[in-house]
Amino acid sequence: MKANSLALRLFVTAAAWVLVVLPIAGWIIYTNHRIQVEETFNDQIDRFLPTVIDIAEEKGARGPVPPSDQVKSFRRASAHSAWDLVWQFKPLDGKPLDGKPAEIMRARPLGDKTLPLPREHGVEPQEDETYWADLPDADGQLMRVRETIHQFGMGADAQRYSVAVAGRLDDLKATVAAFRSQLIYSLALAGVGLLAATLFQVRFGLFPLTRMERALADIRSGKATRLEGDLPSEIKPLQHEINALLKSNQEIVERARTHVGNLAHALKTPLAVLINEARRDPSPLAQKVAEQADTMTSQVNLYLDRARMAARIGVIGRVTEVGPVAESLVRALDRIYRDKELAYSLDCPDAVRFLGERQDLEEMLGNLLDNASKWARSRVHVVAAAKSADQGNGAGPGWLEIRVEDDGPGLTPEQLAEPITRGRRLDETKPGSGLGHSIVSDLAYSYNGRFELARADGGGLSARLTLPLAI
Amino acid sequence: MRVLIVEDDRDLNRQLVSALTDAGYAVDSAFDGEEGHFLGETEPYDVVILDTGLPKMDGIRVLEQWRRADRKMPVIILTARDRWSDKVAGMDAGADDYVSKPFHMQELLARVRAQMRRASGHARSDIECGPLRLDTKTARVTLNGQPIKLTSHEYRLLAYLLHHNERVVSRTELVEHLYEQDFDRDSNTIEVFIGRLRKKIPSDMIKTIRGLGYRLSQAGDEG
16 A cells, blocks of 8 residues: 555554544443442352351251351352352350350361451441451452351350351452453454455455556556546546546647648648749749748748647557558558669567557658668668567666668768758758658657667668557 | 649649640649549540649549559659658559659659659660660750750650650550640641651651551661
């Protein structure tokens, strides 16, 4: 996900919500649960005390019966509880029971420890004459103890006992802690699940945008001319708008080209008339007119070329196959230079395609082939090949190299070293406007390409064009 | 040698007619596509110069219709539209050459001569027959290296015979190829000019083939 993206925005907001809400919800659930568990804990201690007394009274008429008889009943009573509650009877009056001195009776888990008693620690009784307190026992374990004074037996046998029940606070804490860790674990799992679901939702929800991005890249690279595909209703209007924009862009360019062509026709015929008329007349005025008309012609050509190039800038993704263009040009030139009986050879694989306008490729290749045909003695060779990106000047998917070679006289090293400028003619003896190479050069540069002249293997001229390749 | 010019610009048309007439051709001209098409279809021209942007009927369509009707005369397209796509379209429609406006008249004349030679099967710019030699570039005829003075009609007749030397050329063919459309076509005039030519070159070079026409051949050849 990129730093500034819809996907990141959606994901971050969803994630923030999850990260804030889940801990708060967890804390509320945990607090409520803790309070409730503690209430239950207290409630069970509370109810255990009368139960213990009831059972003791039921078994023994005069006093608490010996523990051996009662343990099972107590254990049954305490088994209702989630915690192991303990009990203790402590005689207070020192009277013997069944002829033996009365002893402290207690639940077996206590062993020989006695429960710490709130009454003995100076705790005030509650309204129902019971005492509540959290006290440490002999081992230092904190116990929640409830104690009351109860008289067992009648008459002379009657004896008061301190009856106490208790639960370990550590047990309560352990219960709460177990719940807490379970809660944290579940909420963390839920959080991770939610984040994963959000990520999926963002990816899935925004997938059409990714698709559109790819489709636009295809248009730029020339693989498509329209934004195709069944896109969701929210971005369908955008798709329509983009397609309409592409269409109107193309129409504007077409119109500009038509106007440029019309202007060319409109200006060139009068210029032809002026030049021909003036050349027939030896007077200084006529010579001046002829000279100026020639200048006008080259100016018209210069600005028409510029207009054509300007009309093309911003046109997105046109792809032109090199092979058919080269074939049609060779067919035309073979007719024009029929008398020379030149052997044309073409080596243009089908897959080699130019990322640009057909007209521009025709213009570049046409001028090069025309030049080669003009100078060649017997043969003209055209080779087109794709080159990998690193061999070109870096940008784009790759480069296309077109070489046009002839077996004519070629150029001298000095001529080859000269820059290709507009209007420079390398040889004045062959007819032509002299603009050929500079148009090729201008067009190639307008595509960030290159145009170079070199010596061919056989001694003729080798013109090499490097242009963007379409894949 | 007859040339048809189809060009809608009056001035340019006039310049072309005068330059080509000066060069020794019989020239017809048309100012729109329909008229040009009609002339090209009905008259035998040796070369046609055809503008592409014509009123009534586009030049490329005119050319296509001629080719469809099996009219094979050489056609040079003359146009301001000088993009290669236009050139390819013109050549594919059946043109033989292409000249962009504005052009130099000398260049156009050179192209016309090239088409004439090509049509008659001569590869070089001068045509020889025995002691006779025609330089198509300068429109001059020499006999054993000595220039001969010819009137324009004599030149046309001799140039046509030289282009088609060693072949029997009928009177009708000569009339059709040597004179403009509105010329008074009396085939007797051909005989008059043949008679004059026989006085300027070895007389046995032009033979009369009874009932068929004339043949220019090297002197002493009895074939």
